[in-house]
Amino acid sequence: MGTTTYAKADGLPKQYKQHQRSFLGLMLVLSCAFLITLLPDVNLTLFRLLNGIAAELPNWPLLLITDLGNGVTLGVITLCFLIKRPEIILRVIIASVLSLLLVPLLKQYFDMPRPAAVLETLNIIGETRMSHSFPSGHTASAFLFAGTLWFAYQSHTIKVFAITFGAIVGISRIIVGAHWPQDIMLGAIVGLLCAYTAAYCPPTQLQRVNNALMLMFLWLVLVICELEKSFDKDIIWQVLLLRWGLLFTAATLFLRQYNIKQLLIQRFASKTQ
Template sequence: MFRLTQAQNARETSLMMTTDRSRYGALLLLVSMLMLLCLNQVLNLNLFHAINGLSPKVPQWLQLAITDLGHGSTLGTIVLICLLRRPELMPRVLTASLLSMILVPLLKQYFDAPRPAAALDFLYIVGETRLHHSFPSGHSTSAFLFAGTLLMVMRDKKSKWALLMGADMVALSRILVGAHWPVDVLAGALLGLSCAYVASYIPLVRMSPKRWGVMAGVLLITLLACQYKETSSQMAWQIIGLRWGLLLLASILVIRQYLQARQPLAPRKLARA
């Protein structure tokens, strides 16, 4: 008589995850070509006006909500929720995130490109007005880093398209709110996808439920501390609700994960012939 615990089944399922980079190079090439095209100042400016000109037609709270999905703490909470289902991706996520946290500030400081608000007399601005360090877009980098990490391990095509659409919406929202030029968001997308590609060579690691429960708790506490520090009375209530709603969901899932890890799992008996 064989006995299989639920934990063993989960670990066996995680081993079935494979990394598929077959079409990832084509995506990198496409984004690279679009970025090179937008290096043309006329095209970059015309695209900005075309996209930013749509801002009055979209509710401001919706623009802020979409663009906030690329914010570090908000996206970090979403990543944590996803990792609760696929903890073996943790090393890749940490590696890609570390690369982006190093490269984005360095590139911003090196180029020190003016933002649209510093270069144009008229544009639509939603949210905070910033003038410096435009290239590349950090929100776009984060969104495409997350999407790229999952693209290479997902099998469902509809889910892949949904991920890309979500990342595209975050990138476009940065132009819509007047924070970045098109070339900025394309450079951010390329950087995020590249970081995810480099991190994809990190092997998947199995973790015991107890160890993962502790790590998830540490990540949750870090996100709560960051969010508490960043929340201010000047923020739109929709953004505050979005961020803390995601954190509440993550807290519930982390607590459930921890409690399940502490409970002894009863063996499942196979039916006798």
Template sequence: MFRLTQAQTTRETALTMTTDRSRYGTLILLVSMLALLCLNQDLNLSLFRAINGLSPSLPQWLQLGITDLGHGSTLGTIVLICLLRRPELMPRVLTASLLSMILVPLLKQYFDAPRPAATLDFLYIVGETRLHHSFPSGHSTSAFLFAGSLLMVMQDKKSKWVLLMGAAMVALSRILVGAHWPVDTLAGALLGLSCAYVASYVPLVHLSPRHWKILMGILLLTLLVCQYKETSSQMAWQIIGLRWGLLLLAGVLVLRQYLQSRQPLTPRKWVRA
């Protein structure tokens, strides 16, 4: 019996990635039920005060760091790093991201819900104070979109729990910093999971090395431009370090992959199993 070496089977392994939606519907149902419960104003307010009341006990830099993981450019850099490992997910991620980029602004404009700082006399605010367009939470949408896109193709249960807990921490941080109500974060989570679910029906595509390098270059350049425009002296230095550190890592990984792709191909080798 003969088998290909590990380096030779990378392409075959990627193309045989399966999509498991068996328990995804249960997750969406659970989040939907929680969001419906939080439509009750008294419960929504009580949960906000309970969670936001924990803010003084946690370092501000930690709260800002966690909540920034749901920011578009920061999470976009993390997505780029992950796509370097699983490039065949690119069409799904782009589809889900496009859906959220259309739906989130439309919903924010339509509901134009006031944020906690606009209605409460006392709350803890960490970072920028915002007053309008509270529903739904864009950070929560992005975090659960990313988690949901990976949940359906991952096999390791521990990794799935880590993804869910990470997305949940981003959503909770939006309440901790005083930016959103609990119903906003749950609606964002539901929207992100739904966008990922719709995008899961987009077929996996293995791009050619040339097309892959072009797309990676465009994404990296776009993130660099966005990050440059968004960085200001008023931002916490921890956030600036996090964002540019992730971009530096992504740039190094993209360059490494580009250099590896330029190496001459070795003859296909078979080894006896």
């Protein structure tokens, strides 16, 4: 995914001098777009335009794309990233906690109806929901991940990829009929702001065995969450295959990165000393 920069380039304050200007420019663009979508006619027109795409495409690819913003799916993708960059685990945890607090609070406060509760005709793919539309949680999660990549790497290619990933997930939420354009724009802003705030946390260099234990714990939590969701009859097999395939990939990357036997020996040796 390009050249990575650790240590000095990933610390403060140099990191912010290198990233802040372009990030603020991105936030300005998103804020202007958000203000435009607050106009009812613009919001409805954009929804109709994008939601109409659903009638032209098969359901399962759209469900796969929109599931990339799901907590478990995106959590495993993030875990794969953390296996290669364990020094920013704490940064990701802080950003995730902020998002988990902000998004539900905003949803409850505004309590805005979803498109299915307002429009008589629209394309709905997947679960039909009526309330708590504003902002989009899937989009917030996708842009939180995008923001994390933005501040973790110097490569412009990775930055473009990250924002494109978030945008695709956000647009998919409109196509499947789950959210309005204004929900997507605010979700993107919230996700990026959470990543921006967490980026103030400098990289934390833990012992290799501690990194491994934290990653193993996160993987087990995601497996438990997915085991519970896998019994949902509404989930199509393609989505289940995606999630379990990602979990298997994360486990494979972890085993390649860490020698479990050696780590356990080191762990027990440190306790006996």
